[in-house]
Amino acid sequence: MAEDSLSLFPVPLAIRLVLDSVSYSNPLPDWFDTLTIDYAARGEAIRRRIKGYLEGAEPKQPFEIMVPKKNGQMARWVIPSVNDQIVIQACVSSMADAIDEKGIDQTRVFSCRYNRDPNRLALLENQVAAWKGFQDETNRRCESERCLLQIDLEDAFGTIDRARFFDFLKRFSPSQVPVKLLRSLLDTLSGDELGLPLMNDSVFFLGNAYFSEIDKLITRHTTNFIRFVDDYRIFDDSPEKLESLLRNINRDLEHAGFRVNSHKLRLGGTEEYLEAISNLKYATNPVADYIDVAFGDILQPEEMVAQIVRTLENPQEFLSQGFGRLQLASLRRMHVDALVAEKRKGYLPYSARYAFVELLLKNEKVVGRILELLRAYVQDKSQLWRTLWLLYLIKDLYFYWEVGDSGKPPADLVSTLTEIRDSQTVPLVARLWASELPTFGGKQSAQDLFEQLHESDYLECGIRCVGAHKHE
Numbered sequence: 001m002a003e004d005s006l007s008l009f010p011v012p013l014a015i016r017l018v019l020d021s022v023s024y025s026n027p028l029p030d031w032f033d034t035l036t037i038d039y040a041a042r043g044e045a046i047r048r049r050i051k052g053y054l055e056g057a058e059p060k061q062p063f064e065i066m067v068p069k070k071n072g073q074m075a076r077w078v079i080p081s082v083n084d085q086i087v088i089q090a091c092v093s094s095m096a097d098a099i100d101e102k103g104i105d106q107t108r109v110f111s112c113r114y115n116r117d118p119n120r121l122a123l124l125e126n127q128v129a130a131w132k133g134f135q136d137e138t139n140r141r142c143e144s145e146r147c148l149l150q151i152d153l154e155d156a157f158g159t160i161d162r163a164r165f166f167d168f169l170k171r172f173s174p175s176q177v178p179v180k181l182l183r184s185l186l187d188t189l190s191g192d193e194l195g196l197p198l199m200n201d202s203v204f205f206l207g208n209a210y211f212s213e214i215d216k217l218i219t220r221h222t223t224n225f226i227r228f229v230d231d232y233r234i235f236d237d238s239p240e241k242l243e244s245l246l247r248n249i250n251r252d253l254e255h256a257g258f259r260v261n262s263h264k265l266r267l268g269g270t271e272e273y274l275e276a277i278s279n280l281k282y283a284t285n286p287v288a289d290y291i292d293v294a295f296g297d298i299l300q301p302e303e304m305v306a307q308i309v310r311t312l313e314n315p316q317e318f319l320s321q322g323f324g325r326l327q328l329a330s331l332r333r334m335h336v337d338a339l340v341a342e343k344r345k346g347y348l349p350y351s352a353r354y355a356f357v358e359l360l361l362k363n364e365k366v367v368g369r370i371l372e373l374l375r376a377y378v379q380d381k382s383q384l385w386r387t388l389w390l391l392y393l394i395k396d397l398y399f400y401w402e403v404g405d406s407g408k409p410p411a412d413l414v415s416t417l418t419e420i421r422d423s424q425t426v427p428l429v430a431r432l433w434a435s436e437l438p439t440f441g442g443k444q445s446a447q448d449l450f451e452q453l454h455e456s457d458y459l460e461c462g463i464r465c466v467g468a469h470k471h472e
Contacts, residue, residue: 005177007052010127011046014090018082018202020107022089024329025200027067027321028458029392031465032438033344038447046086047452052416053181059084059188062197063429063458067321067385072380075321077198078189081461082454085200089123090196092183092202096123098172099209110134111228112201112208123201123326134228141235148240149234151249153214154261156230158195158208161257163187163273165210199323200384204229218253218429223246298337299330301356307359308393312369319386326394328405338399357400370394378420384427391420391433432462 023030053059062078069075080088100114110133113125124340142148153159162183169179189197196207208229216234218225222245234249236242243314251262297308307327309316318324338351360366374390394417401408420426420434453461463465 005175006047006050008094008175008177009050009087009090010093011043011050011086011427012039013093014086015042016121017044017093018086018089021124022334023082023085025325025393026079027065027198027325027328028079029328029332030082030386031340031432031453033332034450035336035339037450038078041447041451042086042454045092046083049083050181052176053087053184058127059185060457061191062189062199063093065429066382067198067325068319068383070315070317070322075198075328076193077321078239079458080185080189080199081457084185085202088182088199090187091178091185092123094178095169095172096205099169099206103168103172103209103212105212105215108226109208109212109228110226111135112205113206120163120418123205131228134226134233134349137226138233141226141233147235147237147242149236149246150241151228151232151234151246153211153253154259155195156211156258156282157198157203157216158193158460159258160195160210162190162195162209164213165206167212168204168213180341187301200237210471212242214253214256218249221248221447226241267419284444298333298352301352301359304330304356304425305363305378306360308361309366312373315373315386319389324386324389330391331392331396334396335350353396354400357396358404358406361397361400367397369411370397371413374416378426378430381427387430388433391430395437429459429462432459432466433467445454 015037028341060081062080062084064076064078066074067077081444096114098314100116104114107112110130113130115122115125138148166179166183169182170176173179186203188195189199196203211227211230214230215227218234222234222236224236225232227233234245244259259451307323309328311324311327319369332354333358334351338353341351341353346351370390370393374387374394377387377390394413397413398409400406417434421431423431453464456464
């Protein structure tokens with residue numbers, strides 16, 4: 001039975017999507033970046049894992065981290081092993097076309113749109129561009145600030161009834177096998193929590209599709225609305241009509257087990273973190289004579305510097321699961337792009353990553369501010385995610401100092417990292433990120449190690465990375 005069912009899972013596509021796109025939406029970056037893997041060997045490993053799960057093997061518990069939200073609350077995020085993420089994506093890809101065609105109203109849902117490019121390297125269309133489209137459509141439908149009602153579901157993913165959610169998915173999967181496997185994985189990832197776990201674009205695509213069930217509730221009262229994930233914009237020609245709609249919609253939502261987030265309920269528009277980056281410019285190839293850019297989604301170094309400085313100046317607002325997580329993805333893109341530059345030119349300072357840090361360090365306050373925040377966060381376990389964000393940014397500073405013969409790290413930065421590494425009160429994951437990590441690049445000789453590391457959970461992978469690096 002399990003052997004026969006393997007053909008239902010588009011494993012090669014899932015591998016490519018996770019490594020090229022989906023993993024960038026995780027709450028934390030991978031421990032190392034690589035340009036190449038042995039796709040044939042990985043495909044066989046993923047099929048063995050799927051077969052084992054279908055025959056009753058239990059998935060591993062994921063690494064968990066609490067990520068601060070802009071409102072000061074915390075959200076639980078999970079990071080399964082890379083291979084489990086690929087298995088989940090294989091389940092999603094087995095039904096994604098049907099979900100996109102039959103389950104989502106493209107005229108009103110702007111978020112998590114399925115990428116239908118046959119040569120796609122990303123599961124979803126660009127979400128920043130999608131947000132801009134959402135804002136533009138808002139402006140088109142309503143010139144007056146008083147004709148718009150914005151409602152946001154409170155803890156939307158955490159409130160989803162998983163039994164109803166999987167019944168919803170069964171409509172789009174002629175064979176129930178992928179849904180059954182996905183249920184086993186997501187139930188494990190959720191632990192004792194209700195709803196869907198916050199993880200990456202694989203789950204965001206499914207959750208966004210499931211909210212079409214909420215769309216049906218709202219359609220009972222009005223068809224004049226648009227949506228971005230769980231952010232609804234409802235339009236009418238008077239505040240009184242909108243207030244009446246809200247009462248009726250709220251009643252139906254409560255019956256369905258959802259609540260309106262009172263903190264985000266308002267008449268008129270609002271600004272979210274995506275608004276701040278909707279007009280950013282991406283680097284082109286070449287940006288300048290000394291910069292080599294391989295991908296179309298690498299931010300211009302000047303734009304990236306402005307983002308990072310803004311975040312360091314106001315971490316309470318920007319160092320959160322929204323803006324801060326997108327910045328981690330942007331930094332990771334620069335890391336991979338630098339590997340491409342090295343492969344092409346044999347010299348890393350040609351990369352946008354090098355240009356970014358060179359510009360960043362021209363701001364003489366940056367290193368001091370990083371240290372100030374790091375020292376404030378590192379002993380506070382509730383600030384672990386922000387600690388890791390800063391430690392990841394510090395990797396870029398070291399990259400600049402090491403590859404370009406461009407000075408050396410300040411003594412107080414070196415001593416702070418040493419203190420973190422040696423501390424027994426700092427969480428292990430932070431001590432690992434404060435250590436020297438490997439840069440495997442695309443070395444063919446490292447393929448066996450890549451396979452082992454991607455099989456490991458997040459923390460185990462970090463431990464093995466540091467250990468492997470020490471014994472190179």
